[in-house]
Amino acid sequence: MTSEGWGTPPVEPISQHYIVCGGNALAHRLVLELVEHYEVPVVVLVTDRTRDHAPQIEQITGVAAVVEYPNLTEEALRAVSIDTARGLALVEGSDQDNIHAALSAQGHNPDIRIVFRMFNQRLGENIERLLRNGAALSGSATAAPAFAAAALGRPNSVEIDGRYLHIAFDDAISSDRICVVADHIDRQDLSKIRLLPEQEGDSAQFVRLAREFGDDGPVRQGGLRRAPEPEPEAGPDSEGEPERGHEPAVGPEVEPEVEPEVERAVEPDPGAEPEEPPGGIAALQALRMEPREPISWARRLRWRVLDTMRFLTNARLRVVLLIALAAVLMAFAVLWYLNRDFGWTVYISLLDLAGAAQPDQQADIAAGTGTGGLWQRVAQVVITICGITFAPVATAIAVEVLGSGRRGLPRNPSAGTRDHVIVVGLGNVGTRVATQLHEMGVPVVCMERDPQARGISAVRALGIPVVLGDGPFEEQLRRARLKHSRAVIALSGDDATNLEAALEARHGNPDVRVVVRLFDDDFAGHFYRTLDNAASRSVSYLAAPAFAAALMGSEVRGTLSVFRHVLLIAELTVEDGSGLIGLNRHDLEDPGGVRVIAARFARSNQLHWGFADRTRRLAPGDRIVVAATRSGLARLNTVLVEEV
Template sequence: MAVEPAREPPGRSLVSRLRRNADTRPHFVVCGADALVYTVAEELANAGHRIRLTVIVPAELRADVPDLATLRGVRVIRADRLDERTFRSAGLAGAAALALVMPDDVVNLHAALCAQAVEPDLRLVIRMFNTGLGYGVRRLFADCAVLSDAAMAAPAFVAASLGEVAPTHVRLAGRTLYVARRADVRAEHVVCALTAADGAGRVDVLPADPAPETQRPTDLVLAEATGRPAGQTVAAQRLVRARRRRRPLRVMGRALRAALSRKLGIAVLATLVITAVSGAVLVQAEDNVNGFWKSIYVTLLTVVGSSDVELERNGVAQAAQLVLTIAGLALLPLITAAVVEGMVNARLALSSGRAAARHEDHIVVVGLGNVGTRVLRQLVDLGVQVVAIDRKADARGAKAAEQLGVPFIVGDAGREETLRAASIATSKALVVVSTDDVTNLQAALNARAVRPDLRVVLRLFDDDFARRVQTAFNIDISRSVSRLAAPAFAAAMLDRDVLATIPVDRHALLVAGVQVYAGSPLDGATLGQADRPLSVRVIGLSAAGSEWVDWAPDPRRLLAVGDRVMIVARRAGLRALVEQATPPAEPAPPDEAP
């Protein structure tokens, strides 16, 4: 009976192949249909690794995707369907890793299943918009990283909108982390130290937690944003303080004006004035009875249904009573109409965002797609007031805006009146992250026409176009989501689960999750053995089969197979920890004698 050859343990394919095949270049494959496929391929091609790279794209690519032929040493295959036949023709069998960055979750999942049939030990890096689906996909495949380009790009837009230099905000396992000075953060919100200065000009990166007496206020730390002032950056704190200075009576007056229309308000006011004047005349009138007037007086009161006819009064008093009765009849329906219109307008203000026009010192976010929703959540986490705009009432982030209490305007941000409805003239910044470049650029230019000094952060798909627009139109910052996300996808193929990159001084620190595999040096070791000051700092632990992250794990805890260690590390430190979490390579069998 034939014996099936032993497979490598899950998760060790890339490391072990590089060890056993040191004389050959590992093969990487990238599949995509938008700008992200080019930027990921470019990142891999320029990463300094000796690899073979194959890119699979549809026969007809979008116009905003640069020419892949300009990338040196990249093999391009055109295929409209990602199935086993396509993968075999691309040489996927024996490949080290596959990145699926198609803009459709279902297409990526189907392609991953087909790829696994061709190469079972393949390292998979999958682009997923739906985070719930991404969790299930990670459990479906043995060696898989699920990334979201929206999650990777959002911190850069958040930092730019707040006027910060670096994208220092990271959304991780349900909470937002950010880089701050130690003096600006409460001790209980510090996750780990990023830098420590010794006072003599030397700065250590990822130091061991310093003693309180040696801590310096200027040291950088990774902290948790809680939505409260102590969990905010300096820029976010300024926005919150400015918002609190608004006068409450002014806000109430604006809300009343939003609830009542101008015409109805004038009608109600005029009726009230007539009623008051007529009542005063009725009280002060003298007794002067006029026979002809009596008939008119009785007739009109009868027409309006009044039974309070007083013939003994003089004509002036009767006229005042008549006007007062008619005004009273008009006043009741006017009050009813005002109440109904006020309720309707209040509902419209909540659903369409008309009330948002009354905000000040806020940030306007245009486009509640994947990127916009992430930007929205992170800004709210930081305690910043936000107004959202999208042309679709059922946009992906509409429910999130409702849950967070964020005013939501349904309209075209390319139109000036929509921006004015969001009170763009009194806002602090405009973040335009919709998926339409034309709308994004038009919204940015219209906003600048309303307020020339407004900070504008603009999303454009083509990175070169974004740079040129930033220069030509004096836009503060133009960003390409694919350019921001590509390094994380490339790093996931080369260095495993890199969740974000944090620039600190001249260093790039990686936020990553490393899974422990059976037979590895970390299997059965304590968590403290994964922590290496100046190289790797452990910030959390997710137990096997669970998405919940323990942000204060006991360093004496014994690691088990499937545990996922959350770390902040340098690139070399991450590689070393991956080696620790991976079983050692089996020795190659000796060559048989001839």
């Protein structure tokens, strides 16, 4: 690897390489993906090799060159040999800068594959149409579902043809699972997890049925062996023939017959405890619709009542209002007693309470045409005076309710906020996560120290309250009503800050679930071993495989997390000249790398789940959906671009 100065192209002429523009965490992970899993030459263009992740990128073995330019200009693109490159990834800078660089790169090299990061996904889709061979991805949009699902304590999902694929663990695994995606799961040592372990072939069930027939034992209806009854314990001096239905006892001199380790088709004992797999397992399952988090009307009403009660928190105010309320009720009772007309009594009481009472004139009283007697006039006076006390409180409540409903205005968490998720940090990822939780119907409160953060206006437009300020986390979390929250997600760009927020949240509420954004894997391992009811995710770790796969021409539909490991759901198209032509399921799959979960054949719109025919060979126009590890998808992408 060589490191070059400003304006200087790589020392060695290079071609057929891939260019990564950026020195952030995503660029770091992306370079690792390309070098370690795709084994392609990579040139990195950074603005400052002493900042951010640029020093770590320089140390990666296999990087062809690191070029430093302060701006992504035409000169900088020529310095990294844009004319002879196969692909360009723009993963840093603003949307505007990336659009300009993408269009400039296409002008230098019309056939280059361009993948660029865009926060505005709608704008990115429009820019894709201007490029001959480009794709716009959002790292925050790719990672946000994993953070939101982790906060709710459920797996995130990836939508494929109307089904929502998700990861289920241990007891949550159902009989209609698609495939096992991980085993040997140990929270104390996450390195033991095996992704996509070897599974028995489709013929294993028929082999198992065949073994149930013959001389090996009795056969029940359907050809399945009856579950053997337990043998009685025999003492050292026991003799004689065993009871019918039991195997003869094996003495020390007799070698017992050892059966192959194959799953038996016996009926389970309904009272028996399920056998725990060693270290736990995870499986891929599908739902017909994505689960939501609906909030019942009763909970909403309770929050509104609690929110209104905050106007009565002052002790003196409570005493005054209670006395006034008691006086109004007594005056109402007097009016009802005098008139014996409940409807008229309510009507005149409300008018008096609002200050709209019509007083009796002295001439009317003398003439005997007044509205009532002395006690009625006293009751009306009492109600009118008490109305002066209630009016300011009612006005304050109305202004608060109407004002907080206006979009874009600052709004603090209300006293009735309950069962909410606190999102710490309103960068790109924090804004995405807060928005997604809000769309799912989950109450959200955001925290941000920088008043100029781009996400503040976006979440306020949705009516999400934001706690602003640079004070200690303890005070900020208290204002965000930590005591009543269900989860805290720390999403700043600094691992130490996120960990501080998580630990402070756990100190203030031992039962709260914490989800932390961490880049460092060792840091995350200590985090899992130290805290329970916690989860850690890495934005770059979740997004980098999708960017790398897109750079190679395949489409990653989503990423699923198995703790700190990532499983990719990708859809591949078999095109003319592709190396996938003629391959069957046996050729495509490999333990620990790739599992084919569905296929859509040419001239057919139906997606076949399972793809049971292992001998059918792929033809141009076919599409396959796979669950793959990073290295497994890299192998498929390498085959995808090969010439026949």
